[in-house]
Amino acid sequence: MDIPSYKIALIVGAGEGLSASLARLFAREGIQVALAARKIEKLGALCHETGARAYACNAAEPDNVERLFGLVEREIGAPDLVVYNAGARARGAFIDLAPADVAQSIMVSAFGGFLVAQQAVKRMLPNNHGALLFTGASASVKGYSQSAPFAMGKFALRGLAQSLARELSPQGIHVAHFVIDGGIRSATRNEPPERPDSMLDPDAIAMSYWNVLRQPRSAWTWEMELRPWVERF
Template sequence: MAETALIVGAGAGLSASLARLCAKEGMKIALAARNTDKLGALAAETGAQTKACDVADKDSVAALFSWLDGTMGTPDLVVFNPSKRARGPLVDLDPDEVLAATTVTCHGAFLVAQQAAKRMLAAGHGTILFTGASAGVKGYPQSAPFAMGKFGLRGLAQSMARELHPQNIHVGHFVIDGGIRTESDTREAPGENKLLDPEAIAETYLQFHRQPRSSWAWEIELRPWKEAF
């Protein structure tokens, strides 16, 4: 039976590369995003189904998984990509914008993970992957909300891994340490390799999903070979 994958926060870049790779591997795919209009071409290319979802809204997340129950069933793989930023000096930050940012990046991940875990525990298996950032291990100046959200995301993933790995639910957190290349990127010269290739990241996600249980990881850091760390 074909595996199923749910990509939350789908769009261009990493999510699109993941969807294409999963389709190539014969998986059935669901793509979730606040705005599904932008997903038409990708859905047509990968044979994916789409569903609107606001990860900041618990009812919207619950509706996403109820929809999955009636269409594709329990996903074998769930990938959480959404994040939201609020930048500026600490004393100038709008508290409401900070709350919105951390709600999407961290609490939204919890909502998705909780719904996924309930179903995967009943099924007896599954993989939940979180897209993190270097901001989740080191807080940068004038970027407190992003650090708060990504630190929280990493803590969620670590706690889940310790709780759920013994129950055959593989949990992974990916520290993406560097910029991800886009189709029309001007941040690097041809062959410079300063940016991460989204297709290469997707390959690592798939490898993580397929790790033997005797050697499960819970976290991997990915960076271009020229990135300082």
């Protein structure tokens, strides 16, 4: 069996938590890492730890995304592994939602995924090789009360991933969508003592991403749901 290998990873929507766990894992596996976020000041320690480079980018702006891929390609090389981890929320009673906030939520959660994927695929297709990973949420499959904008964006991102998997898998590009069904543990957010393991460990999520990336092409996963063992679904 041929196990895919990757040389350059780009994580869009980088920060602490899952993105940081992915960056550390990829670096340990010998993959060069690029990190993209609107504010890169917060990424200094992670870059120092992993040897990653940070790039400022608003994923919802076409010019920003095109510039990002151009810079990464010139300074590191064309990424053959791209993770879209960006998202935006607008919460509130439906009749009180501001249209501009709703539009922004959808732009970041879904349209940004399209922009990033399009730039990535342009560089992957000539080699018939690459991987696109999209981070979804409970809202990818369940529209919660007073959270319509987030559900709209995440439903759209899931649809994008499913469409791309059908189009691009036969061309050697592995597309996968991850439904993160539960809260992710962080330095500032932990589960209560009476509910141990009720939040997802970001390192454990990263390992699941890695397991999907290592799948032989004769048995690819296009979607994976992850949740704590005590989570109801």
